[in-house]
Amino acid sequence: MALIEVKNLRKEYPQHVAVADVSFSVEEGEIFGILGPNGAGKTTAVECVEGMRKRDGGDISVMGLDPLKDLAELRQVIGIQLQQSELPAKMKVWEALELYSTFYRDPVDWRELLHEWGLAEKADAAYGSLSGGQQQRLSIALALVGKPKIAVFDELTTALDPHARRETWKLIEKVRAQDVTVLLVTHFMEEAERLCDRLALIESGRVVALDTPAGLISRVDEKQIIRFKPSVDFEDSLLTSLPEVDSITRSHSQVTVTGKGNVVYAVISVLARNHIVAGELRLEQASLDDAFVALTGTHPAT
Amino acid sequence: MSGRTKLTYVETKLFLRDPTAVFFVIALPIMLLTIFHFVTEKSQDDAATKESMEAFVPAMAISLCLTMLALNLLPTTLATYREKGILRRMAASPVHPANLLLAQLVINLATATLSAVLVLVVGRAAFDTPAPESVGGFVVSFALGTWALFAIGLVIAAVAPGSKAATAIGLSLLFPSLFFGGAFVPKEDMPSTLSTIGDYTPLGAALQALRDSWEGQWPQALHLSVLAVLAVVGTAAAAKLFRWE
Numbered sequence: 001m002a003l004i005e006v007k008n009l010r011k012e013y014p015q016h017v018a019v020a021d022v023s024f025s026v027e028e029g030e031i032f033g034i035l036g037p038n039g040a041g042k043t044t045a046v047e048c049v050e051g052m053r054k055r056d057g058g059d060i061s062v063m064g065l066d067p068l069k070d071l072a073e074l075r076q077v078i079g080i081q082l083q084q085s086e087l088p089a090k091m092k093v094w095e096a097l098e099l100y101s102t103f104y105r106d107p108v109d110w111r112e113l114l115h116e117w118g119l120a121e122k123a124d125a126a127y128g129s130l131s132g133g134q135q136q137r138l139s140i141a142l143a144l145v146g147k148p149k150i151a152v153f154d155e156l157t158t159a160l161d162p163h164a165r166r167e168t169w170k171l172i173e174k175v176r177a178q179d180v181t182v183l184l185v186t187h188f189m190e191e192a193e194r195l196c197d198r199l200a201l202i203e204s205g206r207v208v209a210l211d212t213p214a215g216l217i218s219r220v221d222e223k224q225i226i227r228f229k230p231s232v233d234f235e236d237s238l239l240t241s242l243p244e245v246d247s248i249t250r251s252h253s254q255v256t257v258t259g260k261g262n263v264v265y266a267v268i269s270v271l272a273r274n275h276i277v278a279g280e281l282r283l284e285q286a287s288l289d290d291a292f293v294a295l296t297g298t299h300p301a302t
Numbered sequence: 303m304s305g306r307t308k309l310t311y312v313e314t315k316l317f318l319r320d321p322t323a324v325f326f327v328i329a330l331p332i333m334l335l336t337i338f339h340f341v342t343e344k345s346q347d348d349a350a351t352k353e354s355m356e357a358f359v360p361a362m363a364i365s366l367c368l369t370m371l372a373l374n375l376l377p378t379t380l381a382t383y384r385e386k387g388i389l390r391r392m393a394a395s396p397v398h399p400a401n402l403l404l405a406q407l408v409i410n411l412a413t414a415t416l417s418a419v420l421v422l423v424v425g426r427a428a429f430d431t432p433a434p435e436s437v438g439g440f441v442v443s444f445a446l447g448t449w450a451l452f453a454i455g456l457v458i459a460a461v462a463p464g465s466k467a468a469t470a471i472g473l474s475l476l477f478p479s480l481f482f483g484g485a486f487v488p489k490e491d492m493p494s495t496l497s498t499i500g501d502y503t504p505l506g507a508a509l510q511a512l513r514d515s516w517e518g519q520w521p522q523a524l525h526l527s528v529l530a531v532l533a534v535v536g537t538a539a540a541a542k543l544f545r546w547e
Contacts (some may be wrong), residue, residue: 050394052390052393072396075394075395075396076396080394080395082387082390082391082394084387085386085387085388085389085390085394086386086387086391087386087391087393088316088383088386088389089386090316090319091312091316093310095315098308099305099312100395102304102305102308103303103305103377103395103396104395104396105396108405142391146395146396231373257435272502
């Protein structure tokens with residue numbers, strides 16, 4: 001049975017419908033991504049699952065618990081990292097972890113969390129003096145202090161620089177390695193592609209696609225583009241005669257070939273047989289970005 | 303320690319890390335007692351005026367402390383907690399953020415009481431300030447005054463959009479309160495219109511009630527009713543208006 005089950009979730013505000021109809025299920029041990037453009041309703045949907053907001057319609061079951069009815073029990077099994085939430089500036093790192101550990105029935109040893117999340121040296125530092133990355137690690141550690149079965153991370157890496165973002169991805173994989181199921185809200189394609197086992201792509205409060213990252217990519221055009229500068233000139237017919245090649249265009253010394261399937265292998269083989277070296281070779285394939293654009297009609301954040 | 307006890311303990315540590323809080327509560331009332339002691343000692347006033355000042359100064363120091371805590375420190379802290387998402391963070395844990403509010407209230411009330419005790423003890427030990435003659439009146443005035451002022455502080459915390467706004471609202475209430483309430487100039491030396499307005503302000507009513515009990519009279523029904531009405535209406539309004547995010 002799925003760990004999280006969401007059916008026809010709906011959430012309205014006085015001026016607009018934030019979540020129109022969202023259904024998905026998360027299996028135990030997965031990293032499940034909620035992906036979509038800003039304002040698509042990702043956070044609202046996840047907050048209904050967490051019980052941070054009250055849904056207006058549909059059904060939600062989290063480990064058999066209904067967030068509307070069993071909130072107290074749900075809080076014990078779910079670890080939540082929120083967008084834009086801080087701690088008091090003068091609270092020390094160890095105080096925050098120790099305090100939050102007293103809130104749970106069966107917490108982990110907060111001293112272990114300090115070491116595990118690289119905060120031991122900063123244990124005595126005030127929250128306000130920490131760097132963005134350190135605050136982020138503390139926020140993840142706090143979400144895990146209650147020994148949760150499910151962890152929800154909302155736009156965890158949005159405020160981080162590319163290096164810190166990659167570090168955070170390693171941390172999320174580490175969370176999963178501890179048998180915690182992860183629900184990850186993001187609008188970064190690279191992040192979703194790298195981390196998630198499955199994704200729900202949300203647009204205007206509805207799920208427009210639900211698949212693995214590779215599955216989503218394969219839904220868009222399979223066209224591949226090869227660009228290179230040949231060492232010697234050759235006739236177009238050398239390549240257009242190949243069944244995998246659709247077209248060939250030239251601008252200055254650069255050749256652009258488009259095709260399908262095994263086109264890369266076919267083109268490279270023919271060039272090699274004719275002793276032509278393909279210089280500055282570039283290959284363009286559809287990415288999750290393209291899938292995102294094709295399925296939502298909007299461009300993802302970069 | 304249970305979550306709630308631990309929370310109150312940690313919040314107390316945070317409160318003590320803020321030097322302004324400690325200043326207003328411990329240093330300011332004692333400074334006021336000291337300054338007024340030297341001013342009145344040297345003055346040529348008659349015995350009756352000196353006696354009236356002996357009741358005015360400690361009552362003023364206590365109500366000033368109360369007002370600072372209730373209208374400034376508490377609302378700014380709570381509005382910061384909401385603005386920074388600290389209340390929301392707690393809502394994501396098994397402990398409801400109402401416990402954080404409660405912890406803050408307990409700390410501020412304890413601080414107010416501590417500063418009142420300090421005024422009484424230091425005044426007695428260092429400057430021979432007489433104790434309140436009507437102990438019952440003093441306790442009732444202090445309790446009702448504290449409740450009324452804190453209720454107004456909670457309303458500020460409830461309606462202020464952010465911590466800066468909370469500070470601004472608090473200060474804009476503080477100075478008129480001090481002026482109309484007779485903290486700058488004793489009520490009897492003010493024009494009657496001003497002093498009548500003062501009777502209906504929380505600080506003015508609390509200060510007069512405290513002064514009366516210091517001089518051995520039971521506080522006037524007018525002042526106690528003003529405080530009671532403000533306390534009840536303020537508490538209800540704060541509970542109704544408070545937002546967690």
